[in-house]
Amino acid sequence: MKLSVYFLMLLLLLAYPLAAMSADDYIVGAEDVLKITVYNYPDLTTTERVSGEGIITLPLVGEIKVAGMTTDRVAKTIAEKLADGFIIDPNISVFVVEFRSKKTIVMGQVNKPGIYMLSGNTTFLELLSLAGGLAKDAGSKATIKRKASDGSKGEGVITIDLKKLIEEGDTSLDLPLMEGDNIYIAKAGVFYLTGEIKKPDAYKFEEGLTLIKAVTMAGGFTDKASPGRIRIIRKVDNKEKVVQNAKVDEPVLPDDIIIVPESFF
Numbered sequence: 706m707k708l709s710v711y712f713l714m715l716l717l718l719l720a721y722p723l724a725a726m727s728a729d730d731y732i733v734g735a736e737d738v739l740k741i742t743v744y745n746y747p748d749l750t751t752t753e754r755v756s757g758e759g760i761i762t763l764p765l766v767g768e769i770k771v772a773g774m775t776t777d778r779v780a781k782t783i784a785e786k787l788a789d790g791f792i793i794d795p796n797i798s799v800f801v802v803e804f805r806s807k808k809t810i811v812m813g814q815v816n817k818p819g820i821y822m823l824s825g826n827t828t829f830l831e832l833l834s835l836a837g838g839l840a841k842d843a844g845s846k847a848t849i850k851r852k853a854s855d856g857s858k859g860e861g862v863i864t865i866d867l868k869k870l871i872e873e874g875d876t877s878l879d880l881p882l883m884e885g886d887n888i889y890i891a892k893a894g895v896f897y898l899t900g901e902i903k904k905p906d907a908y909k910f911e912e913g914l915t916l917i918k919a920v921t922m923a924g925g926f927t928d929k930a931s932p933g934r935i936r937i938i939r940k941v942d943n944k945e946k947v948v949q950n951a952k953v954d955e956p957v958l959p960d961d962i963i964i965v966p967e968s969f970f
Contacts, residue, residue: 731801731826733771733779734884735759738803741783744796749787752802765791776801809882811836813890814843828879829865832888843867844893845912852885868912894959898923901930901965910959917953919963931968938962 733739735757743749753761759772766786771779780799787795807823809832816837823832829847833839849863863880867890870878882888894910896919903924916935926932937948939961948955957963 731776732883733759733774733776733801734805735772736805737801739771739776739779740800740802741780742798742800743783743787743792744798746792746795754803755805807882807884809884809886809888811888811890813888814840814892815890816840823882827882829882829888830870830879832882839867839871839890842892842909844891846891848889848891849880849882850887850889851883896957896959896961896963898963898965900963901927901967903927910957914957915953916951916955916957916963919957920965926965929967931966934966936964936966938964 733755735755737755738752739755739761740752741750741761741763749764751763753763755761755771758770760768760770762768763783766783769779769782769786771782774782776799780797783799784795784797787797807827809821809823809827810819811821811832812818815833816839818836821832821835829849845866845868847865847867849865851861851863853861865878865880866875869875895907896910896914897907898919899905902920903926905923908919908922916937920926932953933950935951937951937955937957939946939948939958951963
């Protein structure tokens with residue numbers, strides 16, 4: 706991982722407490738504590754804990770179910786109810802005093818896999834930093850298994866392209882995490898280069914890898930190589946297949962064995 710990426714993650718962690726406390730897009734849940742301010746009406750300003758059923762009780766308007774709303778939506782809902790016969794054009798703010806704990810599990814190729822109790826808005830990159838970053842053998846994809854939002858027993862799967870997020874800086878992939886998310890980062894596949902190649906070895910597989918890119922990773926051909934007679938041994942449906950005279954644009958797959966023969970001349 707590049708130094709700039711570590712620096713970005715550090716900045717995210719330093720900025721996290723302030724951002725989480727003030728974000729209007731935080732999703733309110735059970736056990737959150739909300740400070741609700743009604744400007745110019747100090748008697749109506751109150752601090753309420755969201756019940757297990759996701760409800761708060763306020764002066765004048767009574768019970769409001771707020772779980773699943775953003776803090777901004779909660780403020781607008783309260784304003785609408787107060788405007789209905791109580792206050793003309795009420796000005797409301799909602800501030801999260803205490804965040805509920807969210808349990809998230811991260812497994813696979815991170816340096817500190819385990820269960821993490823998170824507070825407030827926590828994104829994938831922030832959790833990755835808490836988990837010690839990616840392990841050396843991490844692959845290029847992360848999978849998030851997420852419970853269905855409608856309360857059913859179903860589960861959705863979200864895939865994050867780690868190369869785009871971390872190396873290319875596509876922060877649109879830095880998703881906020883939710884209660885019960887299970888995150889798994891698989892081990893990267895490998896392929897093998899042998900024969901007349903400068904650095905014969907096992908190499909980490911990358912999506913979109915071609916034969917010429919693989920050869921470049923291994924330092925290129927030796928002077929004795931016969932580039933036109935490269936063979937690739939690969940498994941297809943648990944059976945061994947040999948690609949003879951592989952072209953330079955031949956896709957490389959995980960577990961491929963690439964053999965560069967010696968030239969006859």
